[in-house]
Amino acid sequence: xxxxxxxxxxxxxSAREDRARNDDGVPDRLAEALAYxxxxxxxxxxxxxxxxxxxxxxxxxxxxxxxxxxxxFRVETTGLEHVPADTGALVVANHSGTVPVDALMLQVAxxxxxxxxxxxxxxxxxxxxxxxxxxxxxxGHTLACREDADRLLRKGELxxxxxxxxxxxxxxxxxxxxxxxxxxxGFVASAIRAGAPILxxxxxxxxxxxxxxxxxxxxxxxxxxxxxxxxxxxxxxxPLGLIPLPSKWIxxxxxxxxxxxxxxxxxxxxxxxxxxxxxxxxxxxxQLTELRLRRGHAFPPLF
Amino acid sequence: xxxxxxxxxxxxxxxxxxxxxxxxxPEIDRVIGVDTVPPPSxxxxxxxxxxxxEFVRVDLRSPDIAEVIAAxxxxxxxxxxxxxxxxxxxxxxxxxxEHNVIGTMQLLAACQRSALVRRVVVRSTTAxxxxxxxxxxxxxxxxxxxxxxxxxxxxxxxxxxGYVRGFARRRPDVTVSTLRFANFMGPGVDSPLTRYFxxxxxxxxxxxxxxxxxxxxxxGVEVLRRMALEDHPGTYNVAGDGVLLLSQCVRxxxxxxxxxxxxxxxxxxxxxxxxxxVDFSPEQLRLMRFGRAVDTAALxxxxxxxxxxxxxxxxxxxxxSRDLPNGLPAVVFDWASGALARR
Numbered sequence: 119x120x121x122x123x124x125x126x127x128x129x130x131x132s133a134r135e136d137r138a139r140n141d142d143g144v145p146d147r148l149a150e151a152l153a154y155x156x157x158x159x160x161x162x163x164x165x166x167x168x169x170x171x172x173x174x175x176x177x178x179x180x181x182x183x184x185x186x187x188x189x190x191f192r193v194e195t196t197g198l199e200h201v202p203a204d205t206g207a208l209v210v211a212n213h214s215g216t217v218p219v220d221a222l223m224l225q226v227a228x229x230x231x232x233x234x235x236x237x238x239x240x241x242x243x244x245x246x247x248x249x250x251x252x253x254x255x256x257x258g259h260t261l262a263c264r265e266d267a268d269r270l271l272r273k274g275e276l277x278x279x280x281x282x283x284x285x286x287x288x289x290x291x292x293x294x295x296x297x298x299x300x301x302x303x304g305f306v307a308s309a310i311r312a313g314a315p316i317l318x319x320x321x322x323x324x325x326x327x328x329x330x331x332x333x334x335x336x337x338x339x340x341x342x343x344x345x346x347x348x349x350x351x352x353x354x355x356x357p358l359g360l361i362p363l364p365s366k367w368i369x370x371x372x373x374x375x376x377x378x379x380x381x382x383x384x385x386x387x388x389x390x391x392x393x394x395x396x397x398x399x400x401x402x403x404x405q406l407t408e409l410r411l412r413r414g415h416a417f418p419p420l421f
Numbered sequence: 422x423x424x425x426x427x428x429x430x431x432x433x434x435x436x437x438x439x440x441x442x443x444x445x446x447p448e449i450d451r452v453i454g455v456d457t458v459p460p461p462s463x464x465x466x467x468x469x470x471x472x473x474x475e476f477v478r479v480d481l482r483s484p485d486i487a488e489v490i491a492a493x494x495x496x497x498x499x500x501x502x503x504x505x506x507x508x509x510x511x512x513x514x515x516x517x518x519e520h521n522v523i524g525t526m527q528l529l530a531a532c533q534r535s536a537l538v539r540r541v542v543v544r545s546t547t548a549x550x551x552x553x554x555x556x557x558x559x560x561x562x563x564x565x566x567x568x569x570x571x572x573x574x575x576x577x578x579x580x581x582x583g584y585v586r587g588f589a590r591r592r593p594d595v596t597v598s599t600l601r602f603a604n605f606m607g608p609g610v611d612s613p614l615t616r617y618f619x620x621x622x623x624x625x626x627x628x629x630x631x632x633x634x635x636x637x638x639x640x641g642v643e644v645l646r647r648m649a650l651e652d653h654p655g656t657y658n659v660a661g662d663g664v665l666l667l668s669q670c671v672r673x674x675x676x677x678x679x680x681x682x683x684x685x686x687x688x689x690x691x692x693x694x695x696x697x698x699v700d701f702s703p704e705q706l707r708l709m710r711f712g713r714a715v716d717t718a719a720l721x722x723x724x725x726x727x728x729x730x731x732x733x734x735x736x737x738x739x740x741x742s743r744d745l746p747n748g749l750p751a752v753v754f755d756w757a758s759g760a761l762a763r764r
Contacts (some may be wrong), residue, residue: 149758152757152758153758156755156758158672159672160672160673161665161668161669161670161671161672161673162673163669164663165632165664165665165666165669166664167558167559167632167663167664167714168558168559169558169630169632169664169666169712171666242554242555245554245555245711246554247628248626248627248628248629248682248683249628250628251554251628251629251711252628252629252630252666255558255630255632256630260558261554261555261556261557261558263555263557264557265557265558265559265561265564266557266558266559269557269558269559
């Protein structure tokens with residue numbers, strides 16, 4: 119403790135101060151960075167009961183994704199006014215791209231442009247794998263199960279689901295922008311139980327990042343993966359083939375579909391649930407078609 | 422009305438503290454403490470002073486416990502004696518299982534015979550929920566664990582709860598409370614987990630950072646006291662608010678970690694257990710990968726009370742009591758920020 123003198127020293131507006139560095143901006147940021155590092159190294163930060171670490175997510179993980187979001191995919195957003203400011207809602211989006219980069223971009227869009235932390239519901243495969251499991255929890259996501267979905271919606275969180283699951287993300291390039299089956303509608307039942315609105319979301323652009331032309335089933339089975347993709351660049355170019363193609367993206371949010379008119383008990387009525395699931399699916403398919411027309415070519419500077 | 426309370430497991434820390442706090446309550450006429458070994462003396466071994474608790478040495482696995490219950494006109498039974506890990510004092514895994522499961526059966530059999538027993542409080546553990554990648558993030562009391570625990574302490578506790586449910590069905594006139602405690606944490610707690618954090622370098626599973634939840638011993642004792650004095654039938658989770666990630670715990674404790682891939686971790690765990698170094702059971706290894714958190718809203722609503730220590734506060738209190746080397750990195754950062762502020 120000998121070196122740690124108390125900070126109650128009269129602030130010296132010393133000549134050493136470099137005025138050229140626009141008004142203390144750099145030392146301030148340095149002090150902030152030091153305070154951040156101190157919190158991280160001493161463990162004095164909070165995570166919620168799901169393991170979400172907002173600070174790490176914002177300052178480190180999303181920071182790594184932002185260049186990809188802004189400069190590589192040049193993501194554009196529409197319909198942000200439909201995202202509720204601080205109440206619970208269920209974002210339902212299409213899933214595509216062979217590697218679920220769309221989930222990450224959706225998270226950046228909602229975090230940076232709508233000021234909401236999206237809590238995605240992921241497959242249980244994610245939680246069995248080392249690294250992925252704890253990164254997923256730390257960035258706010260959790261297992262797709264009824265208990266977690268209900269709990270998050272009750273707490274007024276913005277929950278996100280990709281009901282197509284692996285069927286969507288791993289579909290061949292020829293099937294692009296064609297929505298697959300929407301699971302068993304569990305997400306709709308959760309929304310009805312919580313009375314939370316469903317926010318249909320269309321993501322255009324992710325289909326072109328890794329065009330999946332083939333699938334080596336034997337390798338997939340060996341590695342315990344749902345599929346082993348062949349794309350124009352992977353695995354031919356090795357690690358270079360992992361670079362996603364720079365397609366132009368649009369993430370659009372549609373008008374919320376209200377569920378508070380239903381009785382929560384209707385979540386147990388399969389007819390209500392399946393009809394609403396179909397309605398959500400058609401809405402997103404329509405949004406996709408519109409946004410795709412609006413975007414035009416997938417690689418605008420090239421074509 | 423008169424109260425005569427029987428507390429099991431008084432030779433161990435939590436049991437002794439419960440007996441001590443009940444003995445200090447003037448509302449209670451007699452406190453009988455039982456265990457298989459005599460409690461450590463407060464003077465010599467730093468045991469908890471038991472006050473006016475009358476100690477009776479009984480092997481829970483034998484029918485002798487029935488005689489104690491009948492002879493002392495017991496009306497409240499607080500069953501704290503649940504051994505969490507095989508050790509030198511508690512013996513092998515087989516003895517531990519006998520102690521936990523057969524001991525509870527004998528105790529409940531004696532309670533069922535007694536016409537005077539009105540209240541039974543049983544200590545269980547959140548380990549009954551198991552720990553798996555398919556778990557919901559937060560368990561409520563009615564949750565069905567996707568993978569029920571298949572061995573060790575967690576399986577014992579699951580079986581104990583089964584017998585307790587059977588007893589509650591056969592004696593609907595008796596108030597039965599089952600308390601599922603998160604891992605105890607605090608100055609006096611000696612458990613596999615507190616011993617884990619007392620090592621200078623802790624092994625962790627590479628690529629996993631589990632969520633852990635602790636209950637401070639003071640809060641645990643308070644819940645057991647309330648349950649022993651009032652009627653709160655049902656099953657309740659007991660844990661401090663919030664969670665800590667394992668990485669946060671080791672950073673707070675200023676420990677070094679040694680990340681080990683999970684197959685090797687299991688092997689090393691078996692080796693260390695064989696050598697008697699640490700007693701890390703397979704369920705604890707699963708906890709080190711997938712973690713677990715429980716919902717405590719039901720207990721808060723039932724008692725109108727919240728734990729005084731959050732999970733983080735309980736862990737900090739444990740660290741303070743152990744005087745673990747903490748704060749070197751913090752001092753470095755404070756010095757750097759101070760230097761920056763002085764510029």
